[in-house]
Amino acid sequence: MSNFKVVATEGKARAGVLKTAHGEVQTPVFMPVGTQGTVKALDPEDLRNCGTQIILGNTYHLYLRPGNKLIKKMGGLHQFMGWEGPILTDSGGFQAFSLGAMIEHGVKKIGRSENNRDESLARGPLVSKITEEGVQFVSHLDGSKHLLTPEKSMEIQLDLGSDICLVLDELLSPLHGPEYVKQSLERTHRWEIRSEEYFRKGVRTEGERGIGPQLFGILQGVFDKEVRVQEARWVTGQDFAGISIGGSFGTEADWAAAKAIDQTISWVVPLLPVSLPRHALGIGEVRDLFACIERGIDMFDCVAPMRRARNGSLYIGPKNGGKVSNKYTLSISRAEFTADPRPVDPGCSCYTCQNFSKAYLRHLYLAKELLYYRLATIHNVFFIVNLVKSIREAIIDHQFELLKKKWV
């Protein structure tokens, strides 16, 4: 029996409901990322007012600070941070990459190739290293050494009181060669199985009432059909409550990279069980949301809306100039907004757009006023969360194609 139920479909797109220990989640859904026990600049009430149903927390960061045992002692992450809704926790697999291969290769998981490196990513020595046992980290906080094994990751996530845990995986870089990819994937399979075994034991002792924590498997891979198909078959063969699709997408920049995401999702989704929720790890730009939902994805998480907000990049809808080429964003710092009395997006009903002008936000941004970060983050989170919500409604009304046409 699954915790997930599809309630409507349009083509491959689907609307569903996912039950968790902290309430139901209407899918498709966007999960704001709250790495360190907070979605930066927002409090739980802000999140709720933005329509947030579920957030993501991070194993690696919370383990290092303030420590999973402390959070457990404080009643779990929900209570600790005052968020009563569901929480999905990442396993630390991404940090194995962002503190390792990403620095080493000068690439990101999307759209970076040999000829398109970002040297600024190489900000220092490698701080993570992969072994069969797990991921060795040198703490970015104090230099101390840590070993994150699949078992340890599970223990931490269970201590946090996560509703949806992720297995530990190794995120492959677009520049990893076929030999490494093969080895890594086999190791990740072993890690996923170890995660699952530990999780199963842990959950049994962790309390029995209602729905307990659930474990999602991860579909790893690179931009290669054969690899992706094989991985899709592998996860499907395991006993997970949901499937998170991770790994790297493509070796080309920009539009081609976006196509690589679409392509990868297209290869993989038809091989996954209809009854399980499908989560696209780290995806969340406007164009990608449409493309992935259209291909059958149910859940998203992404740091982009929050980070963009902090960096002065605010979302705008198609009626106000938002399009693929500008990533549906404007730069609030532009001088043309100096005396612009209009809200960021007149069509947006978020708190920020209801109450403040572009001129004011621009001033706060340039002055580095703390209020800026909250107002900007409220707007971007509201915008993306509600975009996905409106997509869900469109699917239920069989208006998805129509809505998509208005946007993309």
Next chain:
RNA sequence: CCGGAGGUGGCAGAGUGGCCAAUUGCAUCAGACUGUAAAUCUGACGGGAUUUCCCUACGAAGGUUCGAAUCCUUCCCUCCGGA
């Protein structure tokens, strides 16, 4: 009026004989941001031609020198202290 300090690119502020079209910060412009080492990072920023090129430039005008933002003279202006 006397004494002192100073006038540098949109602003602030380095530079005190050649390596200076001029450090740096801010502002401006452009770009990046996709399981957060990011309230961050990259590039441009006098004009033009656009591989080492030319022109106009460091208050103004003269001068010294092979060569000046940098030294000298006069003038104009600002600030501080004293009448």
